[in-house]
Every structure is written in structure tokens, then in C-alpha cells.
Amino acid sequence: MLMDLPQPHDLDHLFRRVSPAVGRILDQALAEREITPAQGEILFHTQGLDLLALLAVADELRRRTVGDVITYVVTRNINFTNVCYIGCRFCAFGKPARDPDAYTLSLDEVVERARQARAWGATEVCLQGGLNPHQPPTIYEDIVRAIKTAVPELHIHAFSPFEIWWGSRRLGISEEAFLRRLKDAGLGSIPGTAAEILVPEVRQRLTKNKLRRDDWVRIVRTAHRVGLPSTATIMYGHIDQPRHWAEHLALLRDIQRDTGGFTEFVPLGFIHENTRLYREDGARPGPTGMEDLKMHAVARLMLHPHIANIQVSWVKLGYKMAQMCLNAGANDFGGTLFEESISRAAGETQGVHTTPDQFQRLIRDLGRVPQERDTLYNPVGRDPSTPPAGPLWQPPLVRAMASAHAAV
Secondary structure: OOOOOOOHHHHHHHHOOOOHHHHHHHHHHHOOOOOOHHHHHHHHOOOHHHHHHHHHHHHHHHHHHHOOEEEEEOEEEEOOEOEOOOOOOOOOOOEOOOOOOOOEOOHHHHHHHHHHHHHOOOOEEEEOOOOOOOOOOOHHHHHHHHHHHHOOOOEEEEOOHHHHHHHHHHHOOOHHHHHHHHHHHOOOEEOOOOOOOOOHHHHHHHOOOOOOHHHHHHHHHHHHHOOOOEEEEEEEOOOOOHHHHHHHHHHHHHHHHHHOOEEEEEEEEOOOOOOHHHHOOOOOOOOOHHHHHHHHHHHHHHHOOOOOOEEOOHHHHOHHHHHHHHOOOOOEEEEOOOOOOHHHHHOOOOOOOOOHHHHHHHHHHOOOEEEEEOOOOOEOOOOOOOOOOOOOOOOHHHHHHHHHHHHO
């Protein structure tokens, strides 16, 4: 049974029962004033009535910003290779080339999966893979061009900042030049994964060889500058602490204030079972349920109003906890996926596919309005039995791109 959260008219009564320190921060949030990282850390430690008040305020800010619509996108993941030379300790997906479970899809296989996705009703394909030194240096551009030639109407959401870093260096060109080549080939947006925790002391322990914080920030800012929106993510629940989460959120807020290029924020709980970080390095076994709720709620407060879409990862959370987080500040159910390999390799068992009908049932169970969207938060179709959702929130970069296109 879902938590019966206080409604807006109950907030004054609830606030009289919370601790003064938390009450002041929540008052500040309701007045739509910026929450500092130190205040965010306090909110991450809330319990009892303080926690209930936090969740209620996050839900109220969600209601003010995006209303009662919960969106989802019909998409397919294509993890085109699991060969990777890095060996991140939190990842169980990447394999050495000689591993019996290593694989690399051909261009024809990638294109066939994209064709299947479109036939199933997908508006997007999401592509990510390991850093495979045995593929040609042009592989990322080759993949984009091949899909766009075969299925031009599909939006291609592909290649993390780490893949951008790797691909540009293999070609010996700047990251900006590389991103412009991909955009010219048909790339529509990039996933803001490989962020993990954007705090150097934590990133150094996660993997010494992985992209530095400054590299991730530079590449994301560059992508936004050349007109490629991205998601924003965090991976939490391992060797990190609430102060790191708050610092991470504040950095994302600063980037969005400058670029307007994040389409949504996606909290990703650490999946621990098959990772060396858990087995050998003493990491926690992922976040608790309360930490999941707090992450989505505090994100709503700290990122407001700059990033309005907060997405739940049903693969990480499961459907029931995803519904809880959608009552605690989140407003997007994510994607149908069809095929998800990275979380599954780490030990996740929640499933690899959710149908639009399942999304709609779960959303109506919350008393909210389901709405299919595309990658850039344009509405797609509508169930005739559902009231119109109205315009969806889009990031400033996407709105500016649409205005410029309309003016041509």
C-alpha cells in the first residue's frame, strides 16, 4: 500500500511538528529559494516526521512544476559491446576481449535491433557499450549513421561522456569536434552516465582510471554547447555519504543554470551483488529504501526549478519503490527498455522490459495522468480515456532549439 502523504493543505499542521532546523529549510524550499549543499545534507539525514515533511514538500514542488502527469518513453537499450579495457570496480558488465562471455555486435546486428525497436513502437534507441579497443576508431559515428540511414525517424540517445572522451582520443580530435561529427551524423542527445559521484575523493576510490570529474563536466558542457541535450545522473549507495550526494546535486544545478541542457535527473542506486567494489572493497550493498526516497525528494528541492523532470529507475528500484518515489518528488517513469544488460550483469533481477500498458496501470494506481513522451519531452499520442496532459516541461536548451527551428 502506498504511503498516504500529507496534502498541501496539511503542510502547516505537519510543519508544527517537525524539528526547527528542518522546518526552516522546507519553508525556504516552498518559498522557492535555493537549498545549499549543507542544507541538502541535513535533509538526507531526516527521519520520522521530518522525513514525512520532506516527502510532502518534494511532492508539492513536483505538483507546482509539472502537475499530475507522469511520463514515460518507449525505448530500447542496445548495449553493443561488453568488451572494455577499464575494469571499473563497481561494474560487472565490462569483460576482457578473451572472456568467454565477451561480445561485440556487428553494425548489421545493431541496425536490426533498431529496426525491431521502431516496429515495436519505440521513438528512441539508447546505445552504450564498453570501451572496446578492437573496434575501429570511427565506430560511434558508424553506428549513428547506420541507424539513421535505416530508421531515420528514431531518436538516437547514445554514448556516455566517457565514451565521448575515448572516441575523441582514438580519432585524435577535440571533444567538441567529435561531438559535432556525431551530431551531423544524426546523434540526438547523450546519456549523462559515467557521472557516478562527482566528488574527486569518491571517484578516485571507485576507479583510478575512470573519467575525472572535471573531464565529465567539460564534456557535458561541450555537448550542451553544440546543441546535444543530456540526462544527468548519480550512482549512490556504495562508498559515498550524504555530503557527497548534496555536493553532486549542487554541481548539476550549476551546470544546468549555465547551459539549460539537462532533460532530466536520474538517480541510480548501486547494484552490488556481482561487483568487486562490494565483494573486495567494503562497499555497502546499495541504498536502503529510505535513502531512495530521500534521494528523489532532496533532488526535487535542490534542483528546483532548474531541472524539472526527476526520473525513477524502475530497473534499480522495482515497481513498488518506483511508485513510492513518484509520490516523493519524481514525475517520470523512464523507459520501456526492451533490453537492459548493465544492471542485470551487476545482479539486478527486477526485469528487462516494461510495456506501456504496465506503465499506465502503475501510474493510474497513483491517481496520476500517464503520458508517453519522446526523448526531449514532447508528448507522443494519448489514450483517449485519459484527459489531455497539456505541454510537458522541456529544458531551456531544447526549447531554444525548437524556437530556432520554427524560425527557419
